[in-house]
Amino acid sequence: MPSVSGTDTTASQEVRIGSWRVLRFVDKGSYGLVYRVEHTKGLPSGTYALKRAIYPGDERFAREKELLARLNHPNVPGLQDSGEWTDAQGQRFPYLVLQWVEGKTLYEWAPKGMLTSRQALRLLAQIARALQVTHLHGVHRDVKGDNVRVNEQGHAVLLDFGACGYPGARPLTDTAIPPGTELYRSPQLLRFRYKFRRSPEAHYLSRSEDDIYALGVMAYRLVTELYPPPRTEPECTDDPKRPLPARLLAPSDWASVAPVLDRLILRMLSEEPEARGTAEQLAQEMEEAAASTEPALDRPIIPDPCQVETERATRPGPPRERAHLLRPLPLVALLGMMVVLLVSRPAPHPWEPLSEPSEEPLETGRDGGSVALGSTALASALPGGVGPVELRAVSLDVPSRPLKGQKRAPCESRELVEINGGCWVHGGGLKPPCDRDWYEWEGRCYWPFMVRERPPTSEEP
Template sequence: MDPNALSLDTLLGPWRVVRFQGQGSYGAVYRVEREAPTGDGPFALKLALHPLDPRFEREGELLSRIRHPHVPRLLDRGWRVLSGGVPFPYLVMEWVEGTPLYAWAAQQERTSRQVCQLLAQVARALEATHAVEGVHRDVKGDNVLVRQDGSAVLTDLGSGCYRGAETLTHQFPPPGTPQYQSPECQRFQWEARHLPRARYEAQPADDVYALGVTAYRLVVGKYPPECVAMKQTEEGFQFVPVEPVAPERQVRLSPELAALIRQMLSDEPSFRGSAAEVAQALEHAAKRSGPWADQPIRPVSEPVPDGMARVSKDAESPVDESPPPVSVPVSEGPEHRLRSLRSERTAVRGLMAAASVCLLLGGVWWMESQVAWETYPGESESLGGLTDAGPLNAASEVASQSEQNTVNLDVPQKPFPGQGLPPCEKHEVEINKGCWVRSADKTPPCGIRSYAWRNSCYSPILQLGRPPSSVQP
């Protein structure tokens, strides 16, 4: 259908076309008003470009299930019969006046606190979508509008799906934008490349990963590096870990925001946290971060702004020096929830900052409405007191590399997700039912990249191997 086929004043049910707004791959958007003015307009009418397009039925059904201030509200759906008697489906939603997220960022300087607030609202929209057993499948800055009041709206659920919905895509690639696809989605496409009936089932963790990519591009100005890589071996192609480039190596931003971006981009889906957990973490960061969260996000190559003084954690008094650029190492450890942290308090006494807690232990999430952002040696004997007191300000205290080397994490009681299991190879050691390799020249404390066992340091063996010859569709 020609998107300009609807002229001004055309009626579709009670909706009168005011102007043509634009078009995408599957639909054209018009600004409309009610035929009988009620003073509550304008509205957005999305008309299919293809007759009987089932995507519109699915998008309308998903929107009808969601009631959230950061998701457009569905008002009506119906059919427009054009010449020849061919029906084209349409949807009517509330009109969202706003600027796409990346364009908004290009127009003004943004701070870590502003970014946390906006991303928290998008995460809440995803929480509402996942609560009705739906997935967005195309989370990106182009589909987030920033209103004039600074609030964010997650739009364009045309690629969305929900449990029980009809399958519309029967071939690769799956719906969505390639740069935002999760590692597990990319691996599936490789492993099932020869299986025409294989279909990737998107999960909420895919939306969270896409939100992490959105956050990274929002603060850095470009996409993060490729999340998966492969190398050719004698046994065929194998997946290999990719060293992530932390956003704080590119730009100055608050440690809390940097840690959460890395967490959302975790290779292991369970480490990312749910959309609700991410939203709560971002809200805490927006509320509790220190003064550095109000500074513009700028490249690390630029000088520190004059007058920025670090705050003493003891006396709340300014210290006559500017804080260095944030530099927090990327964790390779497992996810530890607050319950396990309380029982392993010796493993975190050496942590000096919020980002260190989140990353050294593989991601601490606000699972019980509070999070311990930082633990200073000698200040607390357990995380219980910190949890009761709420998150602390860690923006002005970043652990140095020498301090990180004092951290000593014990080998966990069970293998990590994806870790190699016995029988182990000759050069490997079986510990607590998992396969490990010993760091021959290293003794505890082992730092952040290995784990202590009987006065030696070990690293887990990842179970990569050859892609399977068959994949369940």
């Protein structure tokens, strides 16, 4: 039988995995290969996604199978089959066959400058419903935009349950915290990691509130094109000389977000887990809001060109100065460009898989477990531009010394990389050409970890 290791499935010989005929190779993630397959006997009919482990005996596949077998929901991929494929050396590789999911990742799908608050609410409500049924049995643990796929009709599916947790599941890692994506981690998890950084036997117990916080990060990123700053930097409590984390600004401070959506996003990002609400509560509130006749819900979400940085409002993380890039543009000219591009913008096109997939490990990559079904292989970089106006620039080489305002070495966190005396956050396996405001170093993309000065002890009311 031909090898089933990647792109060699284009050979003329028929390739089978169990009862499934491989039609084509789709993608490669940190822990899995994805193929588009059909049943050899046509039962069931149609095409499906087969995820096969890269490493023999990978426990993530049994974990994903265990949870998906309990879920039956339109916003979760249906489990069709599972088994093990044996290679020529006798190694056994688990695989899953799941519903094929068409569409684009969430951030790719969202039409820049044309997404409305009503559309965003409908999308987020679907993901919340997927979490609602998930939380009846466990937790997802890697909720992010790359793990949500949206088709042209606006139907969203939450993917990639390979890092999930449920009662009785064994830890996937020997670290204090479970697998996941750094920008989406809750304040409680960050504090636990710092508190038990020297205790290898400690393991954080993920809760549904952690998924809700990640949903809030996703929503913030969807409407502002920015990631919110981390809600905590626990090392600041041990060292009062450390700069405080950046202040969280409301999404409406960055873009024309309807008030109800603004409140819901801030609620999901609450410091206190109990204040975030359950997935069911949030889904119901989002659905009710989306069904209202409020005119503000139908206005396009466009970043505010008048937003500038002040002493009391600093940008929450990279890419760095979007407002700075806009200052040289007169407001009238900017609005004129936006009108022209809104009229001429082409309709969304069907998803096509990209090449050059990321092969970074889980803790540093885009992938929260095994690869997402039909997903593009590259992580979604922070997009540039304001609405439909694309103000793009080429990426830069990492400078020979830290940037102004950048955290300097030592970089205590494992998620930070020390380069030329400064602390940098890696781009999850992104390779050049990097997006604007990212920096290149030894064939990888990075952005600077910025800190801010402590605010004055008194502020204006």
